[in-house]
Amino acid sequence: MATTQERVESQVLAPAGERTEKYRSLRSDVWRQFKRHKGAVAGLILMALIVLAVVVGPLVWPPDPYAIDTTVANQGPSADHPFGTDNLGRDLLARSLIGGRISLSVGFAAMLVGLILGTAVGVIAGFFRRLDGPLMRVTDLFLALPILPLLLVVVMLFREPLKQSFGEELGIFLLVVVIIGATSWMTTARVVRGDVLSIKEKEFVLAAQSIGTRKRNVIMRHIIPNTMSPVMVSAALGVAGAIITESALSFLGLGFPASFPTWGRLVFDGRNYLHLNPAWILAPGALISLTVMSVNFIGDGIRDALDPKLRSR
Amino acid sequence: MSTETLSGGAAAPPRAREVMVDVKGLKKHFPIMKGVFRRQVGAVKAVDGVSFEIYRGETLGLVGESGSGKSTTGRVILQLDQVTEGTILFEGHDLTQLHGEDLRSLRPRMQMVFQDPHASLNPRMTVGSIIGEPLSEHRQGSSDERQQRIGELLSLVGLEPKHANRYPHEFSGGQRQRIGIARAIALNPDFIVCDEPIAALDVSIQAQVVNLLENLQDVLGLTYLFISHDLSMIRHIADRVAVMYLGKIMELADVDVLYNDPKHPYTKALLSAVPVPDPEVESARKRVILEGDIPSPANPPPGCVFNTRCPIAQERCSLEVPVFRELTPGRWVACHFAE
Numbered sequence: 001m002a003t004t005q006e007r008v009e010s011q012v013l014a015p016a017g018e019r020t021e022k023y024r025s026l027r028s029d030v031w032r033q034f035k036r037h038k039g040a041v042a043g044l045i046l047m048a049l050i051v052l053a054v055v056v057g058p059l060v061w062p063p064d065p066y067a068i069d070t071t072v073a074n075q076g077p078s079a080d081h082p083f084g085t086d087n088l089g090r091d092l093l094a095r096s097l098i099g100g101r102i103s104l105s106v107g108f109a110a111m112l113v114g115l116i117l118g119t120a121v122g123v124i125a126g127f128f129r130r131l132d133g134p135l136m137r138v139t140d141l142f143l144a145l146p147i148l149p150l151l152l153v154v155v156m157l158f159r160e161p162l163k164q165s166f167g168e169e170l171g172i173f174l175l176v177v178v179i180i181g182a183t184s185w186m187t188t189a190r191v192v193r194g195d196v197l198s199i200k201e202k203e204f205v206l207a208a209q210s211i212g213t214r215k216r217n218v219i220m221r222h223i224i225p226n227t228m229s230p231v232m233v234s235a236a237l238g239v240a241g242a243i244i245t246e247s248a249l250s251f252l253g254l255g256f257p258a259s260f261p262t263w264g265r266l267v268f269d270g271r272n273y274l275h276l277n278p279a280w281i282l283a284p285g286a287l288i289s290l291t292v293m294s295v296n297f298i299g300d301g302i303r304d305a306l307d308p309k310l311r312s313r
Numbered sequence: 314m315s316t317e318t319l320s321g322g323a324a325a326p327p328r329a330r331e332v333m334v335d336v337k338g339l340k341k342h343f344p345i346m347k348g349v350f351r352r353q354v355g356a357v358k359a360v361d362g363v364s365f366e367i368y369r370g371e372t373l374g375l376v377g378e379s380g381s382g383k384s385t386t387g388r389v390i391l392q393l394d395q396v397t398e399g400t401i402l403f404e405g406h407d408l409t410q411l412h413g414e415d416l417r418s419l420r421p422r423m424q425m426v427f428q429d430p431h432a433s434l435n436p437r438m439t440v441g442s443i444i445g446e447p448l449s450e451h452r453q454g455s456s457d458e459r460q461q462r463i464g465e466l467l468s469l470v471g472l473e474p475k476h477a478n479r480y481p482h483e484f485s486g487g488q489r490q491r492i493g494i495a496r497a498i499a500l501n502p503d504f505i506v507c508d509e510p511i512a513a514l515d516v517s518i519q520a521q522v523v524n525l526l527e528n529l530q531d532v533l534g535l536t537y538l539f540i541s542h543d544l545s546m547i548r549h550i551a552d553r554v555a556v557m558y559l560g561k562i563m564e565l566a567d568v569d570v571l572y573n574d575p576k577h578p579y580t581k582a583l584l585s586a587v588p589v590p591d592p593e594v595e596s597a598r599k600r601v602i603l604e605g606d607i608p609s610p611a612n613p614p615p616g617c618v619f620n621t622r623c624p625i626a627q628e629r630c631s632l633e634v635p636v637f638r639e640l641t642p643g644r645w646v647a648c649h650f651a652e
């Protein structure tokens with residue numbers, strides 16, 4: 001027995017200082033793996049270009065997006081108007097650039113709102129058994145709600161007060177973001193709840209419980225990081241959905257007024273002139289698709305980069 | 314390593330023993346819900362009235378077939394699940410009556426080593442943060458001291474301090490189990506529930522992990538509740554053994570007494586299935602073959618729960634529940650006919 005004891009004790013006393021392995025920070029690990037994902041890097045570059053274009057573009061591209069000049073109405077792409085002009089002769093490149101600011105902000109903001117809401121509801125429902133039933137009934141309710149009539153009511157009720165307190169642009173922006181966020185969180189919530197239900201039975205959660213880890217930390221440290229994959233997929237789909245929903249809202253007259261040329265608005269206005277001027281919808285349509293695609297790739301890359309298993313390959 | 318430690322493991326327990334954990338009438342029933350209104354239509358009686366004591370410094374083995382309620386017993390004792398009935402005294406504190414901060418302050422003293430080394434470590438955390446979690450949750454030491462302690466713990470379980478930066482999937486099953494053990498001992502516990510800690514490991518590394526657990530017990534003065542379905546392993550590591558069947562304890566005795574002279578028909582049947590190294594004894598070994606399957610814990614048989622498979626069952630057995638009685642000092646049996 002004595003020898004055993006000595007052996008273990010000599011291990012205890014062995015210098016623990018020789019940490020030759022360099023400390024790897026999580027952030028640099030994640031970034032290194034992200035860079036290895038070719039699609040994600042391409043997506044990131046594309047997204048950066050689009051953001052750069054809508055931020056800087058309107059400052060350097062001279063034509064006024066709102067200037068009407070019927071002498072050049074419904075033109076196809078040319079050197080003066082690379083994306084062509086609309087039925088009032090407004091330059092579509094200028095309109096796409098300025099409208100992209102709104103479309104992108106709405107897309108990302110609404111995605112964040114939906115994602116945070118969905119993740120919160122999913123995690124709480126999955127983790128706290130008592131709240132599961134009620135929260136899932138609410139989720140079903142939202143899925144079953146006749147969204148359109150409701151939106152009409154919400155817009156009627158809040159449009160004017162919001163406009164008055166935040167100004168037209170910001171007021172409607174908030175309204176649209178909240179509406180889209182509040183009607184798009186349900187799938188995320190369901191998927192996350194399912195994941196949480198299985199994760200919380202894992203032995204590492206029991207281990208945390210036996211340590212005495214506080215509930216808040218169990219959720220933040222053990223539950224949420226392990227639901228990252230479905231959340232990332234939802235995020236990518238969320239941006240796409242939000243940009244498209246915003247278009248639909250504008251189209252119904254519930255979103256931004258016609259004077260704000262969001263990408264969705266441009267497509268919907270242009271579709272009446274499809275036979276006359278197909279270029280009208282091509283450019284904003286392509287911008288929507290490119291954005292959605294790049295977000296998808298970035299989401300994929302982040303998901304993989306956050307998974308230590310994939311990271312070490 | 315080995316032969317010396319192997320034989321040294323099951324040294325006779327010291328007499329004049331101090332009770333560390335005292336379990337009385339412990340029950341854990343999982344409700345079965347059915348229908349639209351989720352009404353309770355029954356219960357899985359996973360643990361159905363068990364009583365035993367665990368003495369300071371000993372290893373109490375808990376054996377039984379899969380599904381007999383061993384893991385549930387271990388989890389309920391550590392309050393990872395609420396009891397349905399019964400009391401659990403840990404050094405005099407009734408754990409079933411403690412809540413919130415009172416319970417949390419006792420948690421460092423009792424820990425668990427889990428069966429599945431793949432599910433017991435969070436795949437998104439580094440080994441260092443896994444082992445460091447108990448330290449930071451209970452605010453032990455500064456960040457530097459914690460790093461130091463993580464390195465010490467890793468050395469103590471036979472890994473290297475530099476492993477702290479790696480992720481669990483970079484390790485083998487045996488190494489992961491060592492990480493789980495390091496986490497369990499981080500807060501200097503007194504009592505550890507080992508729930509089949511080697512069942513999921515390669516046979517070739519089982520002995521190493523068992524040796525590690527035994528060494529740690531000696532050095533750190535640990536008390537173990539060692540759960541296993543492997544009778545030879547239990548014989549090797551335990552000081553006393555409790556045999557569980559369908560949520561109840563059938564027999565409890567010192568390890569040598571139990572293995573040499575089992576009193577309960579179920580223990581006899583279990584032991585008769587274990588091969589003996591000595592060829593003469595082995596050829597003379599009479600096997601008691603148990604008929605049928607374990608009944609469902611949702612619907613246990615009336616009377617003695619073993620009566621559907623017991624080779625010597627009488628009419629009385631399906632009418633009357635046998636009392637868990639102390640046959641001779643320190644040896645407990647739940648059978649009408651044991652003597």
Ligand SMILES: Nc1ncnc2c1ncn2[C@@H]1O[C@H](COP(=O)(O)OP(=O)(O)O)[C@@H](O)[C@H]1O
Nearest residue numbers: 343357359378379380381382383384385386610
């Ligand atoms: N969370 C649970 N809900 C319902 N039934 C459970 C739960 N945990 C365990 N059981 C049931 O309790 C019985 C005992 O399980 P367990 O304690 O895991 O046995 P063992 O560890 O001896 O194999 C089994 O029938 C099992 O299906």
Ligand code: SF4
Nearest residue numbers: 617620623630648649
């Ligand atoms: S009480 Fe009866 S059924 Fe139960 S073990 Fe004893 S003899 Fe068998």
Ligand SMILES: [Mg+2]
Nearest residue numbers: 383384385509
């Ligand atoms: Mg088990």
